[in-house]
Amino acid sequence: MNSLRERDITYLKGVGPKRAELLGKELGIKSFRDLLYHFPSHYIDRKTMYRIAQFSGEMPYVQVQGRFVSFNVLGEGAKMRLVGLFTDGERTMEVVWFRQIKTLKTAYNIGATYILFGKPTLFNGHWSMAHPEIDTPGAPGALQGLRGVYPLTERLRNQGITSRTLFLWTQNALASVREIREFLPPEVLTQYSLMPLREALVTIHNPKDNDSLQRAKLRLKFEELLLLQINIQKYSRHRKAQAQGYYFPRVGTFFNRFYSECLPFELTGAQKRVIKEIRADMITGRQMNRLVQGDVGSGKTMVALLTMLIAVDNGYQAALMAPTEILAQQHFDSLRQMLAPIGVNVRLLTGSTRKKQRDEIHAQLQDGSLHILVGTHALIEDNVQFARLGMAVIDEQHRFGVAQRAKMWKKSQIAPHVLVMTATPIPRTLAMTVYGDLDVSVIDELPPGRKPVQTLLRYDNRRHDVMRGIGKQLAQGRQVYIVYPLIEENKDLDLKSLEEGYEFIKETFPSYRVAFVHGRMKPAEKDFQMQLFASHQADILVATTVIEVGVNVPNASTMVIENAERFGLSQLHQLRGRVGRGADQSYCILMTKFNIASETRKRLEIMTSTTDGFVVAEADLKMRGPGDIEGTMQSGIPFDLHIANLATDGPIVEMARNSAAALLDDDPDLARPEHYPLRQALLHAQGPAIDWSRIS
Numbered sequence: 001m002n003s004l005r006e007r008d009i010t011y012l013k014g015v016g017p018k019r020a021e022l023l024g025k026e027l028g029i030k031s032f033r034d035l036l037y038h039f040p041s042h043y044i045d046r047k048t049m050y051r052i053a054q055f056s057g058e059m060p061y062v063q064v065q066g067r068f069v070s071f072n073v074l075g076e077g078a079k080m081r082l083v084g085l086f087t088d089g090e091r092t093m094e095v096v097w098f099r100q101i102k103t104l105k106t107a108y109n110i111g112a113t114y115i116l117f118g119k120p121t122l123f124n125g126h127w128s129m130a131h132p133e134i135d136t137p138g139a140p141g142a143l144q145g146l147r148g149v150y151p152l153t154e155r156l157r158n159q160g161i162t163s164r165t166l167f168l169w170t171q172n173a174l175a176s177v178r179e180i181r182e183f184l185p186p187e188v189l190t191q192y193s194l195m196p197l198r199e200a201l202v203t204i205h206n207p208k209d210n211d212s213l214q215r216a217k218l219r220l221k222f223e224e225l226l227l228l229q230i231n232i233q234k235y236s237r238h239r240k241a242q243a244q245g246y247y248f249p250r251v252g253t254f255f256n257r258f259y260s261e262c263l264p265f266e267l268t269g270a271q272k273r274v275i276k277e278i279r280a281d282m283i284t285g286r287q288m289n290r291l292v293q294g295d296v297g298s299g300k301t302m303v304a305l306l307t308m309l310i311a312v313d314n315g316y317q318a319a320l321m322a323p324t325e326i327l328a329q330q331h332f333d334s335l336r337q338m339l340a341p342i343g344v345n346v347r348l349l350t351g352s353t354r355k356k357q358r359d360e361i362h363a364q365l366q367d368g369s370l371h372i373l374v375g376t377h378a379l380i381e382d383n384v385q386f387a388r389l390g391m392a393v394i395d396e397q398h399r400f401g402v403a404q405r406a407k408m409w410k411k412s413q414i415a416p417h418v419l420v421m422t423a424t425p426i427p428r429t430l431a432m433t434v435y436g437d438l439d440v441s442v443i444d445e446l447p448p449g450r451k452p453v454q455t456l457l458r459y460d461n462r463r464h465d466v467m468r469g470i471g472k473q474l475a476q477g478r479q480v481y482i483v484y485p486l487i488e489e490n491k492d493l494d495l496k497s498l499e500e501g502y503e504f505i506k507e508t509f510p511s512y513r514v515a516f517v518h519g520r521m522k523p524a525e526k527d528f529q530m531q532l533f534a535s536h537q538a539d540i541l542v543a544t545t546v547i548e549v550g551v552n553v554p555n556a557s558t559m560v561i562e563n564a565e566r567f568g569l570s571q572l573h574q575l576r577g578r579v580g581r582g583a584d585q586s587y588c589i590l591m592t593k594f595n596i597a598s599e600t601r602k603r604l605e606i607m608t609s610t611t612d613g614f615v616v617a618e619a620d621l622k623m624r625g626p627g628d629i630e631g632t633m634q635s636g637i638p639f640d641l642h643i644a645n646l647a648t649d650g651p652i653v654e655m656a657r658n659s660a661a662a663l664l665d666d667d668p669d670l671a672r673p674e675h676y677p678l679r680q681a682l683l684h685a686q687g688p689a690i691d692w693s694r695i696s
């Protein structure tokens, strides 16, 4: 008996070589298994029979029973169509075909009873249905409870392959394979009361009722997530067993002196907790791979600083890598200022560091006198060689591609500990999957005394009011950001609106100083402009999203975001995080044109209703799907989930995670004979594509 995977779709009844090729190309369906795992995207209730008189404009697909009265071919060339007049005995509607006219003209008998299934549309006061599915009453598949609607492509439709065709093929496939082998261990099936595999496949393609459909879905989602979790966890267990790391037992002079003499504020409870977690990692003898998640403004920099001091106290060097020159500069300034009193040597290395300084840095790295090196990806260039790199901190990791990170320090023998800091709040379910392999710490508390940023949605026609509000803030000595959508390659239009905006602001506020920065400027010019704003030599900064990440100007109280509808929610949240960093009330104003779609409006209203980054991220995930979440996209994690949805299936992710852990605790290599089918299934399942331990 061949397995489902080995059975070629070509030999399924009704398919054949030509259609097999098409199925393979269009949907990746090559085997019986592929077909049976091509699930309906949604279902339509086929229990209800409609009358034409009941049709209304908002109806999805409906079915109606009746007879054809006539067929006529109308129009010519590309406009040629076949029109059938169809009556349910009470009213009539038109049935229209634009393809396969010749065949269809004689396919149905006038006067015979048919069930039509399609979407009614109202045209010139008459109802019509284009390309409906047509059944004879009593035929298989007709008048079932729920009928699946399968994802298809235009090319398949053009070849006459419909949702109904796929349905019939799945039925043929299920009828021709007697045994579908269960691969989940019996104890797992029992523990979670899961439907056996064959029953689940039968049900998902042809559900009797909604209850059994839900149980089938649960089973199939669970198996998908379980395989993914087993892969991730096997991998992470392996890494933890293997990756030797530096042992940093000491909390020494630097850390203690800084803590008692230089700490500019009391740490928040969350900061203290995360530092503790990191310190615990330092004494395991294994490499730390920890992600610190903390909303914008939660104080990640201080956590990085203290972490790096632990390395320095133990005689090692530390590196802090930031995604932009501006941010690297800012980290450098604040670290140097805080650490100078206790004699820690901090240097900055970026693309624009002069040769002379660069040579000096290289020499100090080699002789060990340089304690902490801050920089951009200039840090991962080949000629940068640390004598004793013990700790690498990567800030705002979503800006770094995986390949870039993987390049860091792979030459060193023992990999340094790695701390990745991100302000992109990744919802728990996603984190459990994406970072199943990293340990995660969360700074879930903001420093005291912060007032939540007030977020307002304003249409262009209220620009005047907005400008007046800005004027008030400026008069109080506060600073203001005005942000335009990113300038993409060759988007002259964007540049134009940015430049016009800049001119407009200068005219509106002639007595204030305006800085101007965008991504196409030379780094030095960009820095100069940013510096003007950071040092309050400028009151207003007109900018693109180059300021999105990390910039810290506590005196800035207002952020205006132009064309807010063009930004993703997570991005808006990042931008908003630039204000509200001082003790005074801050504002974020989302400007849009007047007639935005209601979807867009809903999205933006999430911003006005909450300042909690996790809530924003959850909403973003639900609205856009996990594949779009910033960062995961760039990290290239395979989110090729067929049926499970990380945004909405949180509880199932958790079930799968627990189940995977229990299985691996019990049988780490799944080597036992009763786990053989599961092991086989794993061979084909996706694993983590990324070797996280090679980050270092």
Ligand code: ADP
Binding pocket: 265, 266, 267, 268, 271, 294, 295, 296, 297, 298, 299, 300, 301, 302, 423, 447, 448, 550, 552, 554, 581
């Ligand atoms: P982010 O997590 O976004 O990187 P930063 O580290 O830039 O946040 O911190 C934001 C601001 O909050 C900085 O001005 C920093 O000095 C300040 N800050 C950090 N921790 C505390 C604290 N525990 N109490 C008061 N202010 C703090």
Ligand code: MG
Binding pocket: 300, 301, 395, 550
């Ligand atoms: Mg930061």
